[in-house]
Amino acid sequence: MEPSQQLVQVATLQGHDEPRVWHVAWSPSGHTLASCAADRAIRLWAEDGDRAWACVAILTDGHQRTVRRVSWAPCGSLLASCSFDGTAMIWRCEDGVFDCLASLEGHDNEVKAVAWSPSGSFVATCGRDKSVWVWEAEDEAYEVAAVLHSHGADVKDIVWHPTDDVLASASYDDSLKIITQDGDDWRCAATLLGHASTVWGLAFSADGAHIVSCSDDRSVVLWAGGPADAAPAAAAAPAAPAPAPYSYAQVASLPEVHSRPIYAIDWEKGGARMIATGGGDDAVCAIEATLPEPGSAKPASLRLVARVAGAHRGDVNSVAVAPAERGDGLLASAGDDGVIRLWRRA
């Protein structure tokens, strides 16, 4: 079926020095977009008085190598960044000035993703050294709360559950993992198998009951789950190991969404709940998920609703749908052409 919706480009943000913008992230209010790139810089973008987008802050000397990802704290004034230089850093961003609050050091080499928990209490990082680190934030100090070695290869991306202190990670080992807090400890609660190659990205639904993931295998997979009801199983078989407190299972997949690896995926938390993807075929796509009502026998499904071929002149590395607070569901994308583009649905 042909895509039924359109994405219309409304702005082009240029400024990063070298081709290849790796990542874009909306601030919690949706007023500011942060970007990071191979030029080692972090940039903040916002609309000026004439509603024209402009770069409002640049940080060029924060990291020694490529800045791979950035993540906003829920308060909207702190930004975390991670880099191929092996560190993650915490910044206070006010009035166009970046003030470094902390450097999170511990990974052996490239840090590939950083994510602030919705509660603001934790920052998670992951990287080439196969590990996931959870850092506890307290009074602007960041202590290591856990180091997990569950994955068998690079951990490519990590995201937090929208309401619970639960993490989902994606890896070069083709799997996703669910990481939960267990008292003071953190542990891998579930391994999600279903992709045939590297999982590049993942995103939770607004209520956390679903996850979508994208892969080098060109497919998008939808997973459903959440906290397991442990009590009945424990009563029936007291000797059996405790069931995973959190688990997800594949409920739908959409093959060949892109003709090259899919590098990025995001799931709109408000509005139309659009799923956006960006791939190595230079395209940006929009996907609609149909989720069954609780108790319904109707299966969940994914449907492609829009495709912009040639959205960038190069691989699309990142897509981000503006938070509900912004109100217009604006989609940002970033690519190997060094450009950030903003799209609205029509």
Add this chain to the structure above:
Amino acid sequence: MQEGLNASPELHAESDEQRSANECATEADPNARDRIDSLEIFELIRGIKDPEHPHTLEQLNVAQRRLIDVDDEGGRVVVRFTPTIPHCSMATLIGLCLRVKLLRSLPPRLKVDILISPGAHASEEAINKQLNDKERVAAALENDNLLGVVNQCLLNA
């Protein structure tokens, strides 16, 4: 002998393949759309030095024109290469040299896949996956030591 190194590789004659006069005229015409073909790709990579031998990838039969597929319209280039021995410890580095050379030479509209010739290496799948992971390649190229070795292989290529 260290395992994974081929001490006495077989050498092969260099190809004398050339373009016809007609093709050369088109290549020289600034108004003609310059279609990239497998010979053009081969010209770019034939002179790359093997990391462990004073020979080129062409002399070692590691690179061959018949292992190159180009879809100019579709914007896709597939380069396969054949390590001299199936446990060659240099295969990933050779693949990285091929990728860097093409990255520096080809217009960005072309998507490049670098692959081991099917059956030519014991770790074929793992090496293919690594060579085509853009994030790993990007990080590798920010490593000055590794970049130095790659540049050495690309010298005069």
